[in-house]
Amino acid sequence: MTKKDLSGFRPETKLALAGRDHDRSEGAVNPAVHRASTLIIPEVEGLYGDAKRTYALDGMAIHEALKEALIAVEGGAGVTLSSSGLMACVLPILAFARDKAEVLMVDSVYGPTRRFAGRMLKRLGIKTRYYDPMIGAGIGDLITEKTCAVFMESPGSLTFEVQDVPAIVAAAQAREVPTIIDNTWSAGVYFKPFEHGVDVSIQALTKYQAGHSDLLMGATLSRTHETAEKIRWAAKEMGVGTGPDDAYLALRGMRTMAARLAQQSASALRIAEWLKARPEVARVLHPAFADCPGHANWKRDFSGASGLFAFVLRAVDEKAVTRMLEGYCVMAMGFSWGGFESLITPSDLSLQRTAVPWRAEGPLIRLSVGLEHPDDLIGDLEAGFGRLAGA
Ligand SMILES: Cc1ncc(COP(=O)(O)O)c(C=O)c1O
Structure with missing residues (x-):
């Protein structure tokens, strides 16, 4: 997605350079903000079909720039932006959920993610089983044919247990179960989930990326294109998106x-x-x-x-x-x-x-x-x- 190859640079440099497309910004250092709902499509042929962006909920230039910056820092094949960090947690669970399935969730998970599992998921007939943050490879014993995802948060954002992510991922991959991690604490800088084979990484951009306590936003990053598409579609089906001004502020926060x-x-x-x-x-x-x-x-x-x-x-x-x-x-x-x-x-x-x-x-x-x-x-x-x- 990023035009320049930033992969050889350190995080500080990536954060300064990523998402800065000269054409997109008409020469300005920062990308333009388009306040839009409707996109004008001049040709009938362009109105339907998946190939082109046809509605601003899919994101404008500023959203693309923010996504490029997030991928430059943390890696991955695609990002879906959402209106809060909580929505970024909920989205991949819903994308992987299926009838009568079960989610394995770390006991030290952020409270509102737990509340979502205990109320909404339960109503939808999806069970949540909590596991010891220190379980490591032992997660394999909890995985059944019903398991639709293993949800991690490391460290736990109240009690700070650091999970053995590689061991959990290896056990989940052996059973073809997708793994999700709330990686907000590391800001995507201090821990790289995709290098350990995690499928989905969550950033509550509200925290370090925004950095100024003045906006709410979340990002759900995916390791593979296939997973990214699954999550993008879940967001599209539910009308999840973010405004351009918040996306601008989040990207501005990332610069520092x-x-x-x-x-x-x-x-x-x-x-x-x-x-x-x-x-x-x-x-x-x-x-x-x-x-x-x-x-x-x-x-x-x-x-x-x-x-x-x-x-x-x-x-x-x-x-x-x-x-x-x-x-x-x-x-x-x-x-x-x-x-x-x-x-x-x-x-x-x-x-x-x-x-x-x-x-x-x-x-x-x-x-x-x-x-x-x-x-x-x-x-x-x-x-x-x-x-x-x-x-
Ligand atoms: C670990 C963690 N994940 C997700 C969130 C949710 O972020 P938001 O406040 O943007 O919904 C929070 C918020 O405190 C959090 O602490």
């Missing part, structure tokens, strides 16, 4: 994503190390730490870590935690991540695990580290621990 990721990654690691030494903290859940479940998989398969991790407090009074959380000056509470601003969010996992019970010493707190100076964030966290202690 490498620099943001590098800073957020370094700050997050520094803050995680500081938290590890705090007496209030029982555990830090960061894939780069040796005690994180699946750390060896992270070390083997990833080239870095993004800015999202969590820590578990020692058992503590709930009111004290509320006092701690409500008093931050630099950070704020909110459910997303990957933006320029740091977010801190408590989480109640007790209802969200069925394969392996979640056991923790105290409350789990998730941090999305932004672009603020890490010393200011550490100061903010330190003041919070003061409030936790009742000061």
